[in-house]
Amino acid sequence: MTNFPRGTALVTGASSGIGALYADKLARRGYDLILVARSQDSLTRVAKEIAQATGRTVKTVRADLGQRNDLLKVERILRSDPTITILVNNAGVGAVEPLLMSDVEAMERMIAVNVTALTRLVYAVAPSFVAREHGTIVxxxxxxxxxxxxxxxxxxxxxxxxxxxxxxxxKELAEKNIRIQAVLPGAVETPFWEASGGSLDRLPDQIVMKAEDAVDAALAGLDMGELMTLPSLPNIDDWDAYEAARQKLMPNRSRNVPAPRYRTPALAS
Structure with missing residues (x-):
């Protein structure tokens, strides 16, 4: 990230937890901020604290990304603000109960935020980044x-x-000087877990990471050029092996005949 121009970072889900920490740390790296979340009171508090601590310009946008009109409002900002150089797609909804114990309406709302909103925000900002030949999507x-x-x-x-x-x-944007990263944290000590219906008290301490450590690791991974950052993974070779196994499937992903094991003789009648 240090090789890319600063500018403005738009961070979703920025009123607490990982999103608020991203905002603070990006401001300390020299970014101005646009913070997006559902709670205006929490956004105002976070924005005030960061602005006072860093001297950066911090704007807030109250938006529920599960609501179409609010989502469109954030999309318009991403399309129209030429100062935005990094999008942190952090907003998300969680769940811990098994499928058969979960309410399908709640699952649909989760998909709306975790999948639909994230996708639309990528679509909103990517053309501008490509046109300017720089930008970062996390x-x-x-x-x-x-x-x-x-x-x-x-x-x-x-x-x-x-x-x-x-x-x-x-694959599509790297050659256009656009940085891309996905962050894959495990259990993290934030309000997100309780909001998802779980309890960190039920988990062993050794598998729960502090939120600040997770964000520091994510930013370090971005600095190192990682496409996938797993904050708790000790050896990146393990991910490389995982990816190599996936790539090994590619030559055989589509052929004009079934694999030999499926060409079995007809069962005797």
């Missing part, structure tokens, strides 16, 4: 995106979507 995924069988499968599926979209964006 998408908040989750370690559950590669382990959707743990906890709520719909939540894991939304984060798997974020990972897949990020991979596609990297």
């Amino acid at each position: 998408n908040m995924a989750s370690a559950l995106g590669i382990a959707p069988e743990i906890l709520n499968g719909v939540y894991g599926a939304t984060k798997a979507f974020v990972i897949a979209l990020t991979l596609s964006l990297q």
